[in-house]
Amino acid sequence: MTSKSLFFKLIRQDWKQRLWCFVLAMTVFFFVLPVSGAVVVSGAEWRTAEQTSEAIMSYVSEGSVLLLAVTLTGAVICGVSGFAFLQSRKKVDFYHSLPVRRETLFAVFYLDGVLLYLVPYLINLLLFLVITAGRCQDPGLLLHDAFAYLGMHLAYYLLIYTVAVLAVMLTGNLLASLLGFCCLSFYGAAVQAVNWMYHRYFYETFWSDKAEIYFHASPVISYGFSLSELSEALDGGSGQLWGRIGWVLLAAAVILAVSLLLYRLRPSESAEKAVAFPLSKPVLYVLLSVPSVLSGTMFFITLTAGYETLWMIFGLIFSWLIVHGFLQIIMESEFKAIFRGRIHMGAAGAVSAVILAVFVFDLTGYDSYRPTEDRFASAAVAFGNLNENIYEWTDVGEVSAYENHVDVAMKRMAYTDYQTLEELLDLTVSNRAGETAEAESFPDSADLSMKEREAAETAEGSDSEGAEGTVRTGTVLYVKFSLKNRKEVYRSYWLQEGTDLEVIDRIFSTAEFKEGSYPLLTMTEEEAQGAYFDNGVEIVDVGLDHAGLARLLRTVQKEYRELTLYNIEEIPYGQLNFLKTRQEEGMPYYPEDDQPYYYIYPSMTETIALLEEAGLEGWPLSGLNAGYEGVVDGSDLYYYAVDRSGMEAVEQSGLEEDYITTQYQRVYSGEQLRELLPAAVPGDWLWANDMVLTAESWLHMDLMIGGMPEEEETSVYCRFPEGRVPDFVREDLRYDVYLQLVN
Template sequence: MTSKNLFFNLMKEDLKRRLWAVALTFLTFFFAMPVATALSLSGSRNMEETYYGLMYGARSILGFQNGFIAVIIVLLSLILGVTSFSWLHSRKKVDFYHSLPVKREKLFFVNYLDGVLILFSTYAVNLLLGILVALLNGIVPGDIVPEALGAFGFLLLHFIMLYSVTVLAMVMTGNILVGILGTGVFHLYFPALLLLLDALYQEFFKTSYNGGSSITYRLLDKCSALTLYISNYSAFMDGAKSGSLVLRICAVILVIAAITAAAVLLYRVRGSEAAGKAMAFKVSQPIIRIPIVILSALCGGLFFWYLHDSIGWAVFGLICGLLLSHCIIEIIYHFDFRKLFSSRISMAVCALAAALIFCGFRFDLFGYDKYIPKQSDLESVAVSLTNMEYWVDYGSAKMDDEDEYYWDYESSDTYIFSRMQLSDMDTALDLVSEAVSQVEKEKKRQYQWDSEDRDHYVSFSVKFKLKNGREVYRSYAVYGDEEYDLIRKIYDSQDYRMAAYPVLEQTPENTGKIKVVQNSWTRDVTRGSSKEGMDYVDLILRTYQEEMAGLTSDVMEQQNPIAQIQFMTDIQVQAEKSKEKNGYSWRYNNVMDRGYYPVYPSFQKTIGLLEDCGIRLTTVTDAGEVIRADIDLYQLAKKDDSRYYDKDITSQLTVTDKEEVAALMETARLEDYSNMNPFSEWDDRITFEAVVKGSSGQISHDYSIRKADMPEFLKKESERFNREVETVSD
């Protein structure tokens, strides 16, 4: 009984010693919650806000949305953690407390629980005041109390986790300033290390995978208490699934238990003479010093590499980071400038480790960029042509719990890799082999791109699934005709086409209506109209899927799309109706304007079915009489000659001769939807504006022709223009 009384008496005495911390914490929460709530609701009432506006205003302060409270929790975990165990850094106070007839564990928890109690009580009192303010302003308790209490429990739990980290740092140190620095190290070292390794990976590994979420960002929220707190807060704000939230809370509880247990054990063996020293345990000095010095040296080397792209400057940066960090830490450890180089062996170990790590990345000692799996080890291969399908919308339209529509985005790599298994693995491996060969030549400064190579630049990512269950991802970029032929072979395969275009797996049951866009008009095909007992929506979908799946790169080189078609899902149709009902022109545009696909002139069956529905698509041949074409001759100048920009040279060519216009339009393609054609390369075509005379007057359209199809008169104009450039330049 005496022991219990002493325990609580010590808690009371400790709270008296820390009244300033209690007052600071109370005032912080007072202005952040009840005062902020009153101000917000008062301002909303003056603006005649609706009830829901008032409710959301109160929730934004008392619930999860209050980012200011989230920051306060971090700061208070540091302040209260430091004040709870600051007496450990004073020899007189340590001698006094250790002379009391109380076990060290109980003495630890006296101070530990007081810090938690201060936060709990001040937060709870001010939360109740804030809720009272909200209720007095007409907010129904059920609309504010559950979320406010949920935020209270969430933030209190994470405060204890962050607070425990500070307590551990205070136990391991003998000086308040060093304890604060130690807390920073615990919170930031491993995130900084992960980000640094990722930066080295991205900078030096030329085939590093650039799609999806990297392992760095998957580990980032698990490598420190602070990043776990930020990640959990973001997850709660975004409304993550309940199963995921339970796992996150369990992880926090485990972290609290582990850190608190470590702090108690270290406090039990901590000597009283540690007060006033930088580190309470001598054995911890190299354990803390060596990782920090290595990290600092690598940061210095990478920083100067970024500045000058030179191994010499990188070495200079490594040395600077090494010396500065090592010397500063030694000064902190010994509180003596004369101890700068007191641990030479440790510094040499750090230098060697930093140099090996940096060289490992810089010279690819791991063989990362050279990796090509053996076909016998492969279960499957998937290829995502990154810069060829950028116009495709991956993901789906969905409805949330509040009946609001949104687009659930999915990256192209994630979508394609989950669906593709190339049967022709030989072609994929040949392409990877060529890409790796180009990477190695680039590293040795041996690869020179010529103008033709630049016409065929393709970036792509690969997923190798090995028979042992391992998955390997790489990203490449290739140039050259032979490599381009391999890309085309993969693109033309059914395995690629079926995985790359979501429309090919869309079902009639999930298709609400069809929208067709050409130039400035839009037409719809709705359900109800039928042909031979089949709904036109179903018939057009199946026909389009058949023609899209059979489309080849050869056809795409010769043609450009003439229109866009969208097979709207049922949810997209519902979102469109909701937009029209609510009268907001912008509402749900992000949901409705996704999922458009090209209609090529070769899609004759699809075009015919659309015409049966009263939708006639115009092509180049039936656009009308072309009376003039305007061509910018800059497109025909030599690519490696900048002198054609001279202001004395006339670059605009106007073609009015009927025969020349006819020759130009013979192979012309509409440019309106060329962005949907991955084989309509900018450097391979000549664009021009044509004035077309139709029934409604003259209209201008943008067209293009391939350079290989250039008519004779334009070839002569090209030669004349380049001669003029040479003459003026000379």
């Protein structure tokens, strides 16, 4: 008998034995595909043809979530059941005594596992298409997308199925195989996650956003991500996904080869044992134990806010013992095994302790890292609380990805002054002593190490009026070091409140920093298609022709290059938004979706002159005061007082809790309002540059336009920058009493 005919005979025989698997797969796919398709189509009576067509196309993409679950489950079932004979001595004796090469047996069972998925899927997909194609406006597209999804599911099925097969090769019983599959599927991502956690907790300069966990190390997680990207990719998005599918297939092939090799080497007596290769036990033990012990240790460290060191030691020892017991019971299939294996237990404990020590004592010098000048090429610098209004949309195929101000700077900036950069880094501080104010940063304080955040949370908050010329609110400093060997190193630091702005301003004022931070500075006249101006009350089209627009753009660019950080401390005159695309008639359009708004500062006199020439007026709306009222609300004062001094002291002081009362609200108009407005800022303008311009937290003003508020659009929410609240307002709102309470 030729090997080929034997192969096909064995396939046929195996299908007979695994008929249950085929029937199960057919049933599941039948419900997920043709039945669900029929349900979608049967609602056509209440929908338009277009809606039905869209519903069908949506099901192909959204229904893939169901197919993901089916594929994942099927891969594990087929992988484990197909080679389950290796877990039974009787079956091993049967199969391995036959005059059939192991390679042939492997090929038969492996291929059957693939066919048991593919054949039911194909049959039911064809039924689905037969049912739905007639109702679809573009059957060709339906066919295209349906088979694209099939290809995606099949690629990941092959990968996950092969991983399940590998798990069976390495183990000898069902429980161990399933646990082995989980380990193989998530180990890479899990180790990275533990590493990330430790970096984030122990290293102050760790920039968590830039230390991404490569989730594609896990075939299961990668599957989820890839599936969510397929719809976009089919719309002409990035070709990255197709490349990844190639890697998936390659990985499946490599794992398949390894599985086959292991099967050839696998001793038949491994049946019914947890681990098939005894020599691999210590290696597996250490590989599994160390990340688990470290995870457990971290759990205990973060359990409470105090006694961190004690919890760390306790967590290390406790986790070490528990993990050892668990692994021993699984590997030896016996409870008493927890008292054995002291050598590899000791090894795992030692490795875990060493790794922990590396982080605790920063033995690699992570936090103190600074490239030497001879290795330094350039840097990108961004501040968490500065220029938060800046963003960019980056095209990825036919869709766009949003990049915030830090991303923009990291992408565009190449700052080369090493010495000044060193001076800036010397200004940064450690938060270990918890001496800094509560951190407010963008993206958020999660970028600080957890120890910094914990320290900040326990530190006293600051209600100080920061001095001009200093950092008003503690800020994260993001730095990308680009080295001459093309390596990039990312770090984040902390600039505490009160840090002098002089060094920061020196960096800010450079062309390298400006052009890296403000994409507007590289916009060309040809690109500028229009502009909108926001004066704090309304947003209007500047209404300039192309020449006027070009002139305005050039002026703004010139004056932005001349700006200093001290100019940013001014209350803006308004905001300008230059557009690269024009609004299509009849289409809803949000200008800010195209390009960010840039603040126009009082020091930008030429720009202001051009705007006024165009008939526009900025804040504080000198020509619009008549008929306006300002409702100033300082009711938060009461709660701050209670928080700081306690209820009893507050009651004794005479401050009372009452929202609707003359005690905390005042209405100003006329001269008083005219005096008040220059000290106020539209609230929307105060979020982007907290580093140098922060608001008094205890009051705000609603600028009422044309009388008492009835609708939201008739008022403008305003805040007051620190230190600029007029005295008469403070007196009216009993701010002096509050100060007495808290000092």
